Amino acid sequence: MQWATLAAAALFAQNVAAQGSMLRFACSQLVVERVDPLVNPGMKFTPHLHQIVGGNAFNITMDPEADLFAKSSCTSCSFKQDTSNYWTAVMFFKNKAGQYKRVPQTGNGGPQGKLFNDGGLDIYYIPSGKTTAFKKGFRMLAGAAGNTDSSKVKLSNICHRCWTSPNEGTFVGGAPCSGTDTVAIPADTKCKMIRQTIIFPTCWDGKNLDSPNHQDHVAYGQGSGANGGGACPSTHPVKLPQIMYELMWNVTDMSNKADWPTDGSNPFVYSMNIGGSAAHGDYVFGWKDNSLQLAMDNNCNLNGDCPKAGLTKQADSVYSACKKPQQAVESVDGWLKAMPLGEMAIKA
Template sequence: MHSWATLAVALLANGVAAQNMLRFACSQLVVDRIDPLVNPGVRYTPHLHQIVGGNSFNLTMDISKHDLAAQSSCTSCTFNEDLSNYWTAVMFFKAKNGTYKRVPQVGNGGPQGQLVNNGGLDVYYIPSGKVTAFKQGFRMLAGNAANTDNSKVSKGNICHRCWTSTNDNTFVGGAPCSGSDTVDIPQDTKCKMIRQTIIFPACWDGKNLDSPDHKSHVTYSGSGASGGGSCPSTHPVKLPQVMYELMWNVSSFMDKSIWPDSGPALMYSMNLGGAAAHGDYVFGWKGDSLQKAMDKNCNLNKDCPAAGLTAQTPAKYNACNIKQQAPETVDGWLKALPMGEMAIKA
């Protein structure tokens, strides 16, 4: 068992503020071409996503009617009380012969301990001082799936890191989105894994659960995984800072002889690079469990009786899956990225 001093040093080594925070694994719920936030009601959306969280995830998820916590019977995330949905684009490798293969995801270790997941991603809720938990129906988007301009991305909030080992417990580098981290996806055969970090805004206008661009109701207050700074008067309510961490295992693709003769070997499912990295978030914690977790200083991925949080075993959250709602083959070698097909309204 870590002493507090040891844990504090470990957290600082990871560049994450040395206060208690939730850090937990979420396994793959489904890999699917739907997006109820940006393209509600559409099957075969413009690009493929990997989704984690509550199993009531569906095509529309109308903000006024869909209660994730009430309608989900399981979650692919660690805590029983968290029926939220979290999703991102999928990374692909393009071979010299023009075929594509989805890059597998693995769990993430580091100083705070290994997280076990079957695909999926790791989620952080980082408080900075007194924070107000999200309200039922809240949703937001970080990043821009159509962006091709690195200069329009805050490297302190969305970034990639090259890991030269497949051992996720061998921590590399400093704070998330610092040092040699890049907006671009590293295109280097020395990388065995690529860690993707997506940090969401931590200041809210206090009124709107969403906005037309899914961004204007929230704003950043600084960069990096610090929990954020003071909030501006336009967005005065301090939220827990949500951060996604994904480990893409690229080790089986690092033979340069199979790389394309020109252009990138690694890209996201939009057929774009790191500048288009993005994350979607729909809040779905039961009752006031997240507020209690923040108030009671719940930590990492452990049971927290003071807030009523109970952690599932990996076997339990790994078993929470749903079928694709836009059925298609997404694994193995593909002739093209899953971007075609006419969108079909549900």
Template sequence: MKQWASLAGAALFAPYASAQFTMLRFACSQLVVERTDPLVNPGVLYTPHLHQIVGGNAFNASMDLETYDLPGRSTCTSCSFAEDFSNYWTAVMFFHHRNGSYIRVPQVGNGGPQGRLINDGGLDVYYIPNGRVTAFKKGFRMLAGNAANTDPSRVQGSYICHRCWPSTSDNPFPGGAPCTGSDTVEIPRDPGCKMIRQTIYFPVCWDGVNLDSPDHQSHVAYSSGNPGGGGGNCPSSHPVKLPQLMYELMWDVSKFADRNMWPTDGSPPFVYSMNIGGAAAHGDYVFGWKGDTLQRAMDNRCNLNNDCPAAGIHFQQPAVYNSCKKPQQAVEQVDGWLASMPLGEPAIKA
């Protein structure tokens, strides 16, 4: 197992390494950007902060996450696998201009040794197996990170991190595995950063019983091993090994490198939509793969974003998944320069 994980880490993250293991790695474009969160604030419009949501277009502020049939209700998915109607969402990064205005930071697909992914905003998703894993069950959901946290010391830097990218190209690929080396919990404040990569690793161990928990975290746990290799041994309280779910976001900050645009009071130029630091970075997940396709993909070692007949999963062309959009349910302006960030308004029940 240790040897396999070592090979996995080398193949996944070493520049130009030959692939010695397999994983799903695919693009998910933005479905909608709005203030909804059916996991933490079910049924509420204008939740405390803005999210970018990707995946199946059956996403709804008031969906019952345990019984809601995402594959059956969705007519498209903004992810590149046609069978994945899961929903994945994160906070949005803003640039704060010294004149007080805000604008969303644009996003791009990641490249690297495994090839470039094409996104219309959104994020890249990884499912990394380590030996035999049990796929998520219908109704499963979880949360990584804490949207209210302001203390970087309370964040495990090997699970949630940021990397300063010195150019808008990823060739040569800077650094090694995510959340290693000079990667930081906080968002970098270096004008030399042309892109900022955000990585969110989810827990890989499950109690085997509960599809959720009151805090959306207690039913899962991190393993003892390197998450980049799919994780290690699970604790006895959470004995079921899941696929290692990872989000990867590439924020293009190249247009904001001029310090003359940055705030003069020392406040950070880049903030998430909670309007607090990178220690509050977080990700939400609701499982929605069609049938048993994810389990079959893990069992058959389906690779990257390719068709995999053994699992019955099919890659969609970018024009297809990029066209899957959903109108805002919490309607408000989120594009262009804004006088203030979309947050703090009274919540409205949908």
């Protein structure tokens, strides 16, 4: 690791330490399917494909009055007490023949240590000052699935990094959404992985657990990047934990330019058939009782047990075994003639 990289990684860790400890933990893949209970409740075969992690109470409706912890028999996240659901669009690789294949995911390394995932993503909860945990029924959305204009995306909130290391354990670059990170998905044969970061708003209006567009009840603070959020506006005065998704898309076997589209288009695209400008993340709260508030109040750190908050870390073999059958049943693995966009997936 170069000194500049070490310094950047250390600075990120120091900034977080100045705010207090943070939760950072792995969530393995629960299911990959066209279901979106936030944007398209009650619908099977939604317009595009998602990969979902978290509690197995996940379903097509997600009643906001439901206690997800009581309804879940397992969670694909490492903390047993977290049966929240987190989901994102799926990244596809398009080859020169116009066929599509889902890009595989791996766990993440970084200065805080390796996390083990069976697909899925890593979750951060970063507190800053007096932090109020989410309430039962809380949900929100970051990003816009139909956005084709990168200039409409704030780079400090949603970004991609070309990961030139052959493994996720060797840290590349500095703090999230800094340096050479881009809104667009990198298209460079030097990339062995593409790290996607989604940072959610940290300020709440204190009244509404949701809003019609799943965004108006929350707002970003004055901070930038993964710093806990910064000061909140008067319209949204309640400081929330800063949620950050981190995904490692493994493109090692897709880095041969001879396999890429001959028209020069980006071979990497999300499941809406749009690039990085449309990256988005969905969140539905589902922690047990007040365990998340206790975790924030007692400086629970990273992915270890935290008795003061009643948090217990599961073995990776346990949380990775938590799976849920597709509710919108279709085969989305292997090479496809086209991405499942409205029509059913068709094998190549």
